[in-house]
Amino acid sequence: MANRLLRAVIMGPPGSGKGTISERIAQSFGLKHLSSGDFLRDSIAANTEAGVMAKACIEKGLLVPDHVMTHVVLPRLEQMIGHSWLLDGFPRTLAQATALESVCELDIAISLNIPFETLKERLSERWVHPASGRVYNMGFNPPRVQGVDDITGEPLVQSDGDKPEAVLSKLRRYKDIAKPVIDFYKKKGILHSFSGTETDKIWPYISSLVSTKVPAVQASAQTKPLHTHQG
Numbered sequence: 001m002a003n004r005l006l007r008a009v010i011m012g013p014p015g016s017g018k019g020t021i022s023e024r025i026a027q028s029f030g031l032k033h034l035s036s037g038d039f040l041r042d043s044i045a046a047n048t049e050a051g052v053m054a055k056a057c058i059e060k061g062l063l064v065p066d067h068v069m070t071h072v073v074l075p076r077l078e079q080m081i082g083h084s085w086l087l088d089g090f091p092r093t094l095a096q097a098t099a100l101e102s103v104c105e106l107d108i109a110i111s112l113n114i115p116f117e118t119l120k121e122r123l124s125e126r127w128v129h130p131a132s133g134r135v136y137n138m139g140f141n142p143p144r145v146q147g148v149d150d151i152t153g154e155p156l157v158q159s160d161g162d163k164p165e166a167v168l169s170k171l172r173r174y175k176d177i178a179k180p181v182i183d184f185y186k187k188k189g190i191l192h193s194f195s196g197t198e199t200d201k202i203w204p205y206i207s208s209l210v211s212t213k214v215p216a217v218q219a220s221a222q223t224k225p226l227h228t229h230q231g
Helices: 018-029 036-045 049-059 066-078 094-101 116-124 164-188 199-211 219-223
Strands: 007-011 032-035 085-088 108-113 126-129 134-137 191-195
Touching: 007 018, 007 164, 018 032, 018 085, 018 108, 018 199, 032 036, 036 049, 036 066, 036 085, 049 066, 066 085, 066 094, 094 164, 108 164, 108 199, 116 126, 116 164, 164 191, 191 199
Parallel strands: 007 085, 007 108, 032 085, 108 191
Antiparallel strands: 126 134
C-alpha cells in the first residue's frame, strides 16, 4: 500500500478520546486530521447556506440534519483528493455513512468503546472554548490559566450536555444512532473496535493497526510528545 492513500474514520461517544487518538494518528503517520466540527464552524463563520441552516439547528439545541452535514463535509473531502486522512465526527448516522461512500472508499473505521463511568468522569471535568472547539480537561489537560483558553484568553464554558445528569441520555442517544453505522462498517470488514478506560493504553493497539495499513512516513513522530485532550 506504499503508493496508496489511506482513508479512515474514527467514532466514539463524547469524551471517548477521539480528539487525542486523531492527533496521535496524524502526527505519527502523516495523515490529515479532519474534524467535521471544524468544517461546521468554518461554514457557519462563512455564512454559507449550509452554515446558516446548521447554526439555526444548533441554536435550538437540535442535531444538524444529515443533508446539511453532508453538504458541509463532502465538498471538503473532495478537496483532499491527494491526501491520506482521518475523519473525526463524521459519519454519525447511517445516511451520512452512505453519502460518504459516494465520495471515497474507506480503509479503516475505528470505534472507541469507553465505559460509562469513565465517560461521566471525563465529561464532568471537560471545558470548551466555544469559538474554536478546543477542549480542556481539568484533571489531566487543564488550561494554563484556569477558566480561559490558552490561545485567545477567552472564557471557557462547560456544556450543559457535559454535566453528569445529561451524560447518560447522551450516551444512549449516541449508541442508538451509532449502532447502524458500526454494523455497516462491520459488514464491509473495515471496523476495528477498541475498549478501555485509558487512552494511553488503547493507543498502542490503534497505532499497531494503522502501521499495518500505511508506510511509516513519519515514524520519528511517534517519539515526540503529544498534546492530549478528550473528544
